[in-house]
């Protein structure tokens with residue numbers, strides 16, 4: 001679990017995050033949603049420890065970066081996996097080398113042990129016969145699977161995903177969403193996903209954190225969204241055609 005307490009983040013005189021209190025739960029797909037510029041990426045970077053909060057704390061199972069020494073901070077970082085927007089694979093490395101990279105960076109495992117683990121996670125994300133290909137030789141959906149495999153190869157306790165569906169067709173996007181949700185449940189990971197995608201909200205939104213202008217405006221599940229009377233959330237989610245249509249069908253009781 002990640003416990004966020006009174007999180008503020010400013011750049012110079014500009015305050016981006018304005019005192020956020022929320023929790024992200026283990027074994028659940030936690031989503032951060034909000035309009036462009038609301039502060040989602042800044043929030044995700046604070047969670048990753050890439051930005052230091054100006055005020056407030058983020059506790060990972062009771063430990064905050066600020067209370068840890070350098071070695072403990074490194075250990076905590078190793079428990080974090082990240083799926084970057086666009087995948088961020090290394091173009092000059094094969095798929096196998098990409099996935100092995102965190103193990104080579106952070107562990108002292110033997111090559112055979114690393115190879116076994118790489119194969120295990122490639123199997124888990126349903127990627128066959130791609131080990132020796134380069135990222136440019138596989139599809140966008142497959143690249144996302146590689147990015148997920150790389151993010152989980154070192155058995156993280158926390159998984160952060162920045163717009164994991166960007167650039168994918170709707171069907172592939174849902175497959176990727178479902179894969180992230182399955183992995184989250186199977187390995188009991190605290191997963192936080194930054195997304196614009198209302199399909200994702202409807203599909204996998206178990207705990208949704210809605211940011212507005214750097215404030216926490218609403219939290220709840222995908223089912224709670226249908227019952228909400230929060231005007232700003234309604235305005236935001238009903239800008240999605242899909243959401244409006246699903247709601248109309250629900251109201252008709254079909």
Ligand SMILES: Nc1ncnc2c1ncn2[C@@H]1O[C@H](COP(=O)(O)OP(=O)(O)OP(=O)(O)O)[C@@H](O)[C@H]1O
Pocket residue numbers: 011016034035036037038039040041042043196
């Ligand atoms: N390193 C930085 N230095 C200064 N300002 C920053 C920095 N990173 C982000 N910001 C500012 O913080 C604000 C929120 O940006 P952020 O990227 O978190 O929004 P977002 O909700 O993720 O938007 P989008 O959905 O478009 O990605 C923006 O005004 C941005 O200019």
